[in-house]
Amino acid sequence: MAILHITFSLSTQGSIKHAIRQHHLQREESVLSVNEIFSIGPLSSSEERKSWLDAYIFDDNEERELYEDLQKAWKEKMASLPSDVDVWVWYSQSAHEEIGLRFVMSELINKCSMVYGIDATEGLKRVQPNMMIHQTGELASDLLMKLRSEAKRFTIEECQQLAKEWEELKQNPSTLRVWQDGIVHVAEDALDPIIMECAERAHAELNEEWLIPMRIIGETIGVMDDYLSEEFVGKRLMALAHQGLFEIGGETTDMYSYQVKYVGKSIIK
Numbered sequence: 533m534a535i536l537h538i539t540f541s542l543s544t545q546g547s548i549k550h551a552i553r554q555h556h557l558q559r560e561e562s563v564l565s566v567n568e569i570f571s572i573g574p575l576s577s578s579e580e581r582k583s584w585l586d587a588y589i590f591d592d593n594e595e596r597e598l599y600e601d602l603q604k605a606w607k608e609k610m611a612s613l614p615s616d617v618d619v620w621v622w623y624s625q626s627a628h629e630e631i632g633l634r635f636v637m638s639e640l641i642n643k644c645s646m647v648y649g650i651d652a653t654e655g656l657k658r659v660q661p662n663m664m665i666h667q668t669g670e671l672a673s674d675l676l677m678k679l680r681s682e683a684k685r686f687t688i689e690e691c692q693q694l695a696k697e698w699e700e701l702k703q704n705p706s707t708l709r710v711w712q713d714g715i716v717h718v719a720e721d722a723l724d725p726i727i728m729e730c731a732e733r734a735h736a737e738l739n740e741e742w743l744i745p746m747r748i749i750g751e752t753i754g755v756m757d758d759y760l761s762e763e764f765v766g767k768r769l770m771a772l773a774h775q776g777l778f779e780i781g782g783e784t785t786d787m788y789s790y791q792v793k794y795v796g797k798s799i800i801k
Contacts, residue, residue, distance in 0.1 A: 533646075534560040535618045536609075540632040541565065541669035544622055544676075551673040566795065567602035571709050572764045578603075578800035584707065588742035589763045591786060603723055610639050618646045620683055622676075624668050625653035626759040627711040634698035637686075641695045644719070648683040694758045711758045718766075723760070727752050727768055731794040742781055743792040745769055749787070763785070777789040 545565040552561050560694055573584045582599075590596045619638050623629035633649065652668045659678045665671065671679075673714045686694070701709075703736055706717035731752035749765045767789050773780050773792065780789035 533617060533618055534562070534614075535620055536564040537561065538619060538621045538636055539565045539668065540568070540570075540623065540629045542567070543669035544667075544671070547669075547671065547673040547676055548622070551677045554673065555656065555677060555685060556623065562607065565602065566606060566632055566636065567599055568632065569628055569759075569761045569764075570635065571627040571711075571759065572761060573707055573723060574705065575631075576705065577702075589761070589766050591763075595682065610643070613640075613643050616646075617644065618648065619644050620650060622650050622652065622668050623712060624665055624759075625651065626667050627709045627715055628666055628759045630711060630715055631701060631709065634694045634701065635666055637691050637694035638698040641691060645688070647686045647691055649686055650675045650679055652679055652682075652749050658682075661740075666753075666756070704718070708764075716738075721771070723752070723756075723765075724768060724772060725794045727754065727765065730755060731778070731792070735794055742793050745787045745790065745792055748792065 537545075539548065541666050542565050545563045548563045548702050552563070573589070574580045586596065587598065590599070619636075619640060621633055623633045637647070652665065652671060654662050656665065656675075656679075659682075660675065668676075701715065706719075708718050708720045708722060710718055710722075727748065731743070731748045734747050734751055735741070738747075743750050745766055746762075748769060749762050752765050753762065755758055769778065769792065770780075770784065772778050777794065777796035779793040779795055780790055781793070784790050
């Protein structure tokens with residue numbers, strides 16, 4: 533019986549494809565990525581979500597086209613999915629991939645009865661106990677292969693419950709969600725204090741007045757336990773600049789064409 537692997541990042545998709553080729557696996561296996569970051573943006577409808585991504589995340593037409601192409605590929609795959617395929621969903625304990633798991637269940641609920649989950653966070657406790665990850669995209673193909681044995685079949689009741697939770701998530705108008713031993717809806721500016729603290733620390737460590745945004749974005753992502761996109765942190769950085777907490781130097785067309793200086797009130801105690 534064939535296997536369809538579902539991932540929540542292109543990097544995980546690529547690593548699983550590489551592992552399949554490298555190990556000459558006997559079953560027919562394919563890999564499909566859901567091109568979304570479920571921790572950010574509205575979930576209520578695809579139209580509202582696309583409008584939000586256009587306004588806040590996408591920087592150019594190339595990003596928009598990639599998003600649309602992968603959305604189209606997903607819909608076509610779901611429409612033609614045979615009922616006898618085994619589906620393996622790869623996820624971690626992060627808001628992005630936990631929500632993604634619930635979205636996938638809502639798509640599969642009337643299509644497949646054999647759905648397996650591989651919780652990379654839980655699996656690593658046994659396979660590589662000293663390793664912590666924000667998302668499965670951080671794992672190399674050899675580690676993903678070791679996690680295959682962690683696949684556990686979801687019962688019909690579990691599939692139905694996860695699909696129901698997706699419908700409940702869609703009812704909440706939030707545009708930012710984090711993982712705190714569960715999916716928690718927070719205000720869009722909830723992470724702003726972390727961004728400002730990281731900016732102040734980066735200024736102090738480098739002893740420089742102006743910093744490239746990626747230094748602050750990288751620091752922010754590094755201190756968080758959850759997965760968050762660089763684009764979202766970058767947009768929050770710009771929002772803080774508009775509030776007068778940062779000065780901007782250069783063109784803000786992309787993250788690499790301008791610098792920022794943190795001028796807000798010190799928040800490090």
